[in-house]
Amino acid sequence: MLQAMKKNLLTLFGLCWCAVFLAAQPAAAATGSTTTSHAPGAQIAESISTITGVAISPLLGTSAYGAVKYFRTAEDKRANLPWFAQPWFWAPALVLVAICLVKDTAGTALPTAVKKPLDVAETVENKISGLIAAGAFVPFIAMMSHEFGPDSSMLSSMGFAAADFSWLYNIIMVPLSIAVFALVFLAANAINILILLSPFTTVDLALKIIRTAILATVAGTSLMNPWIGAVWALIIIGISYFIAGWSFRLSHFGAVFTWDFFTRRYKRFTPDPVANKLFLGRKINKVPARTYGRLSRNEAGKLVLNYRPLLVLPSRTVELPDGNYAVGCGLVYCEIMRVEGDGAKTAMLLPPRYRGHETELVRIYGLTGTHEVGILAAWKWLKELCGFKVQPQMAAA
Numbered sequence: 001m002l003q004a005m006k007k008n009l010l011t012l013f014g015l016c017w018c019a020v021f022l023a024a025q026p027a028a029a030a031t032g033s034t035t036t037s038h039a040p041g042a043q044i045a046e047s048i049s050t051i052t053g054v055a056i057s058p059l060l061g062t063s064a065y066g067a068v069k070y071f072r073t074a075e076d077k078r079a080n081l082p083w084f085a086q087p088w089f090w091a092p093a094l095v096l097v098a099i100c101l102v103k104d105t106a107g108t109a110l111p112t113a114v115k116k117p118l119d120v121a122e123t124v125e126n127k128i129s130g131l132i133a134a135g136a137f138v139p140f141i142a143m144m145s146h147e148f149g150p151d152s153s154m155l156s157s158m159g160f161a162a163a164d165f166s167w168l169y170n171i172i173m174v175p176l177s178i179a180v181f182a183l184v185f186l187a188a189n190a191i192n193i194l195i196l197l198s199p200f201t202t203v204d205l206a207l208k209i210i211r212t213a214i215l216a217t218v219a220g221t222s223l224m225n226p227w228i229g230a231v232w233a234l235i236i237i238g239i240s241y242f243i244a245g246w247s248f249r250l251s252h253f254g255a256v257f258t259w260d261f262f263t264r265r266y267k268r269f270t271p272d273p274v275a276n277k278l279f280l281g282r283k284i285n286k287v288p289a290r291t292y293g294r295l296s297r298n299e300a301g302k303l304v305l306n307y308r309p310l311l312v313l314p315s316r317t318v319e320l321p322d323g324n325y326a327v328g329c330g331l332v333y334c335e336i337m338r339v340e341g342d343g344a345k346t347a348m349l350l351p352p353r354y355r356g357h358e359t360e361l362v363r364i365y366g367l368t369g370t371h372e373v374g375i376l377a378a379w380k381w382l383k384e385l386c387g388f389k390v391q392p393q394m395a396a397a
Contacts, residue, residue: 042226042227043144044230045222045226045227045229045230046222046226046229046230047141047142047144047177048180048229048230048233048234049218049219049221049222049226049229049230049232049233050065050141050222051138051141051142051177051180051181051184051233052180052184052218052233052236052237053065053215053218053219053222053233054133054137054138054181055130055133055180055181055182055183055184055185055188056184056185056188056211056214056215056218056236057126057188057211057212057215058126058129058130058132058133058137058185059093059096059097059125059126059129060094060097060215061133061215062084062090062093062129062132062133062137063084063089063090063093063094063097064090064094065084065085066081066082066084066085066086066089066090066093067085067090067091067094069081069084069085070085070086070087070090073085082140083136084136084137084140096125100122100125103118103122104204104205104208105205117261119192119195119196119204120196120258120261120262122192123192123193123196123254123258124258124262126189126192127189127255127258130185130189133181134178134181134182134185138174138177138178138181139174139177139178141177142170142173142174142176142177143170143173143174180237183237183240183241183244184236184237184240186240186244186247186248186251187236187239187240187243187244187247188211189247189251189254190243190246190247190250190251191207191208191210191211192254193250193251193253193254193257194207194250195207195208196254196257196258197254197257214236217232218232218233218236245288245310246288248310249288249289249290249291249292250290252290252292252311253279253290253292253349256279256292256351257333257351257352260351260352260353261352265352265353266352266353266354266355266356266357269353269354269357270357271354271357271360271361271364272364273364274296274364275294275295275296275306276294276295276296276354276361276364277292277293277294277295277351278292278293278294278295278305278336278348278349278350278351279291279292279348279349279350279351280292280293280305280307280318280347280348280349281335281336281346281347281348281349282345282346282347284318284320284321284347285318285319287305287307287316287318290349291305291307291309291318292307292311293305293306293307293308294306294307295336295348295365297365297366298319302319302320302322303319303320303325303365304317304318304319304320305317305318305320305348320338320347321338323338323339323340324338324339324368325337325338325339325347325365325367325368326339326344326362326367326368326369326370326371327350327358327361327362327367327369327370327371328344328346328370328371328372329358329370329371329372330372333349333350333351333352333354333355334350334354334355334358335347335348335349335350336348336350336361336365336367337371339368344371358370
């Protein structure tokens with residue numbers, strides 16, 4: 001089933017390339033060049049770049065596109081512009097983008113514990129603006145490019161002068177545009193999740209610069225030449241397609257992480273005595289990291305993860321390697337580790353809802369105990385170095 005889905009998406013991607021190539025032909029014939037943005041094909045090429053750019057950063061892309069459209073429109077026609085080109089939307093949206101920029105720039109001087117809640121808030125904003133763009137912006141851009149489609153003389157020569165195929169164009173292009181937007185948005189959103197999970201503010205800033213640079217190349221190449229912009233956008237779409245599985249798992253992990261953090265779910269959560277929803281911490285038996293499922297003990301007493309690929313496909317099971325497992329207690333979220341001598345490897349990632357429930361998990365799964373990891377482990381080491389008393393680690397009874 002996964003192979004069939006990939007084959008269908010690859011077919012759609014191929015259709016995008018064909019559409020750009022075919023659209024370029026009437027543009028070149030009409031103008032003798034492919035750089036005139038008023039040509040039918042050029043408008044379609046610009047639409048591909050626009051959708052790709054907005055998917056990378058929905059709030060920035062939508063508001064910047066709206067502001068440019070507003071100032072390029074004659075004053076007496078501005079009242080008829082769509083919602084995203086009205087000052088009541090793009091002005092406060094650009095202010096919010098500026099605030100995020102200040103946060104990212106000054107964030108390198110902020111402690112991680114102070115900056116991370118702001119990153120969580122930005123992640124929520126990105127998801128909300130992405131949903132709005134997918135539902136209200138992308139369909140408009142897809143349908144707007146139809147206005148610059150083949151002229152009536154071309155259709156007349158083919159015997160279709162009286163036919164109106166706009167409905168067919170919309171049926172095909174709107175869902176295809178939303179699918180392309182979703183692929184690129186997932187890939188770009190993965191960068192936000194990496195920022196959310198990174199404990200280093202300098203790494204956060206570097207990831208933001210990379211994302212902004214990619215967005216700038218999409219806009220820059222489109223302004224320079226719509227065909228170059230479209231080709232570069234299609235390359236980004238192709239890369240997004242091939243990492244879609246990785247992006248989806250990381251985005252889902254970030255969504256669960258954000259929900260637990262914002263709602264303080266750990267205060268009203270109680271672990272199940274048999275099976276609990278966790279994320280796979282590393283690739284095991286070809287099952288990729290961050291696969292979401294229920295961890296339990298099977299009849300043989302081994303730890304197994306029951307999961308559904310893409311959350312909806314038929315259920316599967318993967319068995320964790322034999323060994324001694326313990327709960328690693330972190331500052332924001334915890335993990336289940338496989339202890340190997342003096343070291344340990346992450347086996348499962350626990351959403352923030354499990355903070356404060358580590359001892360219950362040790363009892364439920366019969367683990368060896370708890371250990372501080374990450375910042376907590378560093379803090380414990382510093383306290384011991386300074387001669388302060390530390391609370392002993394809990395061992396299984």
